[in-house]
Amino acid sequence: MAAQSNAAPIIIKRKKVVGGGGHHGGAWKVAYADFVTAMMAFFMLMWLLNATTEKQRKGIADYFTPTVAINRVSGGGNGSFNGDSTFTDEALPFSGARPAVVARRDTGSEGTDDAETSALKMLESELLGFGGESDVLENEMKHVITKLTDEGLVVELFALPDAPLFDADTGQPTRLLRKLADLLVQTGRSVKNDMAVAAHVQAQPVVAARIKVWDQSTEQAVIMRQLLHDAGLAPGRVQRVTGHADRDPATLDPMDIRNNRIKVIFLR
Template sequence: MGAQANAAPVIIKRKKVVKGGGHHGGAWKVAYADFVTAMMAFFMLMWLLNATTEQQRKGIADYFSPTIPINRVSGGGSGAFGGSSIFSEEALPQTGTGGISAGNTEGSGADEAAGAEEELKAIEELLMGRGGETMVMENAMRHIVTRITDEGLVIELFELEGIPLFDPTTDEPTQLLRDLTTLITATAKVVTNSIAIGGHVASDPVVLAQSPVWEKSAQRATSVRRLLENAGVAPKRIERVTGHANRKPVQKNTMAKRNNRIEVILLRNTSR
């Protein structure tokens, strides 16, 4: 009797389990990861649509198409397609049976177009790189902008306020324009592309009965032709010299000095 009185009491704990609510496990993490992955794929798709050309998108689609077999030895390159990269302008992947064959004139034309594009870009980089060789050229480069168009590489020489390319009333070139044409000639000698020259002038502040803008633009373009030829450009490379008057201003204010400009175009080769 005494032993039982001294025994420790037995304590029973009851744990209440609540089902529903609270922690649901890790399933939501999997769903969230799938959502993030899908969003990343979506944004990559949107970026590719914006950053690639139609030909490049065609190349990407062909690569993932199960109907076009990929042969690792079909092309001459070491890329994923065994040929040209999908990011090469106007280039399609070369595959074993569904790609570009040697006799495919369309593919050959695309290759030629891509080659011409790369050539123009190389000329552009060469021209802009030469501008930093001296301080004089570096200052002169402020008057040059370039762009590649369907016609070729356009080298635009333009005036800034207070820094003209010609004597304001004549077609007599300033020293600045002479320096710029020397730079262009040094670059143009590297290639054999034909050349076109276009003159543009700003509108006169006063409306004149006989506006000289047509004559002035044509005379200035001719003056640049002479400068290029005197610097070493073969006369037979000059394909045309054109005066555009004030018909194509680059600024809304047609009287702005920025509209006084010369365009020297290295035309795309058509006999590649």
């Protein structure tokens, strides 16, 4: 009993540990980083507002829009199309190229323009449809491409290495070009549009004694106009005959024979 009374008492001390207490915590660093990021974005926004134009700001806003834009530019009104009709030029879906026909405000002229466009499209379909009538004509149609533009229906007749449009020695039109001229006159009777003729030629070597691309293209355009009249085209229907020399090549190689071509335009 005496030994037990002299034993030292056992004292248990419990320490309460608080995790992340004081300056050892890291939560404030995350909050501070968010604050700095927000301030940086704010100052960048203020800089963009002062350093860009209205058109550039609209482009930036469209870039960061999370949804797919239905129109290329923003309008000034409210609603789904910003005050524009779905059939206006600016509200049409973007396809990489502008429409061939520009919308007009005058309802009377708009109706006339639509009718003319429909007639040119029908002429284009008739012209391209001739290729299925015979094997010979189908081979000739390989030299024809068409394009509907603001100026009108452009019919391009181009040469190939084994089938030129003009004889290299005499400069006279080949049988291929004569048949294509007959085809244009035959199909062109369905419309009353005036026409224009333009000629393009390939570039000549710079070492040539005399560069005559201007004279050559002008002469070929005049010959093509005469071929159209000989095929039965109404007098006075051709309003313009031009030679473009080698200034507007169709391929990357300016000396490619593909650049030898004739354009017949049914004008609006």
